Amino acid sequence: MAIELKDVSYVYGAGTPMEVRALDHVSLTIPDGQFIGLIGHTGSGKSTLIQHLNGLIKATEGDILYNGRSIYAEGFSMKELRSKVGLVFQYPEHQLFETDVFTDVCFGPKNLGLDKEEIQARAREALELVGMDASYDEASPFELSGGQKRRVAIAGVLAMKPEVLILDEPTAGLDPKGRDEILDQVALLHKERGNTVVLVSHSMEDVAKYVDRIIVMNHGRAVFDGTPKEVFRHYKELEQIGLAAPQVTYIVHRLKEQGFPIDGDITTVEEARRAILEGIRNRK
C-alpha cells in the first residue's frame, strides 16, 4: 500500500521554445502513514510533483504506481484515485464558493455519490477535525478569518476521507497563530487517522518540528531524501541551493566547532536545550 514514482519526468511546453523540464527522473516511494515534508524553492518542481500524485497531470516519462497498480494503466479509475489522494492547493480558501460553511464542505462527498446522511456525517466530522464547531455551519465562508477559511477548505478535502493528504503550502500568508493551528491540526490528524501526509513548505523550522521524512527538490530532482536529521546534516549543500537548515542547527554546529561537547544532529530548540544543559552540567 503505497505510492511509487518510477523514473518520472515531466516537461512543460514540450517542443516549444518555452520547454521546461519540471521533473527530471524522480523515483521515490511514499509508504502508508508517513508524514513527509516536501521542500524546495519556487520553480523546483514541488507543485508539479504533487499534482502527479493524484493524476492531475500525466508524467511525460516514467510510471506511477498506486498500491502496486499503474495509474496510467487502462481501466484504472482516476476518479477513485482522486478520492483516495486528497490535494489541498495553495490558498485553498479561494475555492470556497457555497453560501455557508457546511454546504461547502458537503460538496466533495456529494460528488462521490454518497447518500445524504453519509455526506452530512462526513462534513460534520471533517469540520470537527479542523476545529470548526457547529456554530460556524451556517456562517458565510466570507465572514470568516483567513485561518478559519483555510481550515474550512481543508475540511472540504478531508470530507472525501482521503488515505493520502497532500497540502501545498497550507500556511502561506497566515500569521504565526494561524500557522500553528493548521499544522497542529494536520499533525493530530496524522496521528489519529494514520493518514499519509505530504506537506509542501518553505519553512525548515516547521518541517523539522513535524515530519518523519524530508524530500528536498531542486531543478526537478529529489536531491535529498531522509529524516530531518539526515537531511539537515547537509546544511552546507542546502545553502548552495538557496535553502537553509533551521537556525538551531547552525547554533549547534557553531558550538561544536568551538569545542562544546554536543551532537551536531540537532534540529529542534527542545533538543538543543537538553543537549546544552547536559554539556554545561557535565562540565561542572
Place this chain on the structure above:
Amino acid sequence: MGIIKAIKLTYDYIKRDEEGNPDGVKRAVDHVDIDIEAGEFVAVLGHNGSGKSTLAKHMNALLLPTEGTIFIGEKDTSDEDNLWDVRKTAGMVFQNPDNQIIGTVVEEDVGFGPENIGVPTEEIWKRVDESLKAVGMTAYRYHSPNKLSGGQKQRVAIAGVMAMRPKCIVLDEPTAMLDPNGRKEVLRTVRELNRKEHITVVLITHYMEEVIEADRVFVMDDGRIVMEGTPQEVFGRTQEMKDYRLDVPQVTELSWELKQDGLPLSDGILTIDQFVDEIMELYNGGNGRGDAGAVEAPGMETAQR
C-alpha cells in the same frame, strides 16, 4: 513632533446588517499613541486582526480616526485640505503585488503616479530612472509586469511609490504572499531605501525575522500597542511574545529557555554569535570569571585541606 505622530488614535469599524443599518461596532484601533521620527525604520508586529493594517491606513488618510488625531508631516489627516500633502508625505505599498500594478510595461507603471499629479514629462522620466535604480529593477524597465516574480512585482510597486518622492513609505505586509527569495529581495530593497535615501519606513508584518533589523518595534494586539522598544528589548520579553503567540527567533527562544533553566545568559539574544560566545564563556568558565569556575574553587580548597 516626528513625521508620524498619533495621539489617542481610535478607529471603529461599523458593522452593518443586510439592509445597511448599523449593527454593532468593532474597535480596531484603540487609543494608540506613536511618534515616529524622520529617517527611522519602524516595524509593527501583530496578528491578523490586531489592528496593524487599520493603523497603517491612517498613515496616508485612507481611513480617518473615529477619535484622536494623527499628524503626518505635522499635518492633521482629518482636515480635508491636508489630504494631498499627507499622501505626498507617506506612500503605501500593499500585500498583493497583483492588485497594485496597472501599467503594461514596468516603466509606464512606475511613471503612472507622477503623471497623475501633473509632473512634467522630463521630470517623470528622471524619477522613473531613479526609482527603478533604487529598487534594482532597471534591467526590467521594458518588461511586462505580469511576467515578473512576486518579489520583483513588489519592487516595481515600491518604485511606483518612490516616484512620488515621499518622505515616508508605509508597507502593509508587503511580503505575506511571497516566497522566501521574494521576501529577502523586498526587505533588502526597503532597508536600502531607508539607509541610502533616508526614507522613513513603517513596515507592517507578522514575520518576526523581518523586524530584527528595525530601529524600533511596536507590537500590536487587540487594537492596542502592547510592547515597544528595540528588537532586542521586545524579543527579550520572550514570555510576553509567546503569550501573544508571536514568533521569536530560535536563538532567542533557546537562550530564554536556558535562562529559565538557570543559565546566566543575557536578555534578548538575537544573534548566533552572541549566543555562542556566552555559552562558551559559561563552558570555559574557569579562566577569569563565570560561575563554573566559582563552583570548582571551593572543591579545590577542600581537597587541599
